[in-house]
Amino acid sequence: MALFGRAVLVLVLALLAYSTLAGTYAALRGRRRLLASARNALVASFACTALAAGTLVVAFVRDDFSLTYVATHSSRQLPLSYTLAALWSGQEGSLLLWLLVLSGMSAAALILNRRLVADVLPWTVPILAGMAGYFAFIPNVVASPFATQVAPANGIGMNASLQNPYMMIHPPLLYLGYVGLAVPFAFAMAALASGRVDERWVVASRRWTLFAWTLLGVAILVGAKWAYESIGWGGYYAWDPVENAALMPWLGATAFLHSVMVQERKNMLRVWNVVLIALTFSLTLFGTFLTRSGVINSIHSFSQSSIGGWFLAFIAVVAIGSSVLILSRLRLLRTQAKLESLVSREAAFLYNNLLLVAFALTMLWGVAFPLLSQAVRGVPVTVGPPYYNFFLKIFGLPLLLLMGIGPLLAWRRASFRSLVRAARWPGAFALLVGGMLLFSGAGSSPPGLVAYTFSAFVMSAIVLEFVRGTRARKDDSMSWLGAFSSLLARNRRRYGGYISHAAVVLLAIGVVGSSAYGTTATKHLHAGQTMSVGGYSATYISTTLRHEANHDALRGQFALSYRGKDLGIVAAGKNHYNVEQFFSNAVGIHTDWLRAEDVMLIGDQFDKDGSVFLQIAVNPLIDLIWIAGGVFLLGSLVAMWPDAREERKLARRSLEVAAPVPA
């Protein structure tokens, strides 16, 4: 089994090396059959990587501890679902998953865009193959998942923090998001290398970027939900460097998705867009470097390893290579189109881009500064939540406001009077909400009050856009529902985007509510004693111990009530993973969906006399964060859904380009 896995990985590396070299030659000399052969080699590399990954999964299922990776990440006691997820629970296996996702998405991108690649962007093949080749080199030479040893009687088990349903889907989603950004990057670089810097690479990249951006966003939220429910500290995002590593490229991709719209509509920002996608992809690589090199100590990172240097070299190749390509094509990229007014839709997109990129770079500095300080001065420095929270307010609040103002502006030029007229209803509603909140005591957090006022403005502007659009489409022969469906179907990107904006507003309300208005308290309780926080009361009843397949579950039982109303029994405690010799929190959560509020019970410490240190966190509006995830997914699906009218237009344009032009 190990021999087969190793040999297939060598075959993958050979296929990708051929694809890179043959693809480069074919792109340089215009050899179409050689290019098709190079493309097939990349597709074959995906099939072979799937075989290698399948082999490793079989080894896990069969408890084949002669493979070092299996023995160090699984045990006979591990339930089957976690045994399957063990594939990506360590460095070597997760790199194999990365290669699988990258080769799979590359193959899909080349097949789905085969005409464009063959006729206009041949460089896409060697660029994607080169990147996949790097990720095939690592498991072949540096960190093999198929290294063998004398099989021990049992494995040492899986990291207990990962034995959680959310962690079964978080890493694959994250990889799909990270790796998905390689496709638009490859199209952009291929456009530069081929000298075809028109709109076609943007059109080809758009859906891939949306796909990667959506999955990365969902992965971040799933990771937050895992942190919230599994780690048991009452929060969901701690500005940990590895968490930031996923957020930075998401911000970059958000900026890119907005700025390519300006290129499509106004033929502007062409230099900016290639710079932005190169920066975004470099940020995904930097995030990967952070997680895998062992340079930072995080709950999310892998242990110290030797692959850090290889990653830094790869990041340097990507950064230098893309910079050289961009600089060499500057003349081609520049256009005559100019920003006509500072009050226009494209100007709003530009401000949005500047804020998003500034926030991403500020985060990058916060993540990199401790590493630089350690490397240069030998002094460990920590950049903590106050730094990030400060910049979140500085950049996040204007961004929130822009989401409401942008759609109210016309492309090219809007008069200030017209803007005031368009914003009068959302503005009045926002002021009303702000006033009511101030009156009800929400002024204790000024940034929170501002965020809620802006959120009300954006949400009402979005609703107004939908109402106006539906009304404009409706005629005597069409129902309101028909007009609404027709509006969505004919303007998927625009209205899908508005739905995503609504998700961001829900997220903002949830984040502000839970962080600015939350309450936490801790108390030492004996059986029968009660503690109260924010209207909730928890009475400690008893402690139970249950033996599960992979852990022992110690649970305190608490009778929960809200302002005297019985809410039932909530259990909170700890899990002890016997094989891994590890304790983890098992928090108890009661959700009030009507108010989107959680009360979280955390059994901090269980004493031998049967007493418990109980922490209670009341998190107002926190469930809006998870609801936002669903709305975000819906908005992305609407925006991504194929638009037959647009595809017909692009097909017609391709035919017009290909048609012979009489002299």
Next chain:
Amino acid sequence: MSLLLVFVTALAAIGFVVLPFLRPPVAAVPDDPARVALLEERDRAVAALKELELDHRSGAISDGDYRALVGRLRREATQALRASSRTAT
């Protein structure tokens, strides 16, 4: 057994890689960047006009802003249509 499986896998992969050389070549589709730019300009101008009409009809854009933009957009669309059809005829 493992070696046999590796051999079969490698053979299948190589067969797939050489497949394009066994098929007749497909002619390249001509690509003219200047023409592409004109067609893109034409589609952009038409799309901008359509979006302006929708925004005006829905009330998102005032009559004043509409009047200030529509004439220019129509002129640009007409010029772009003329330029793109000149290259095609």
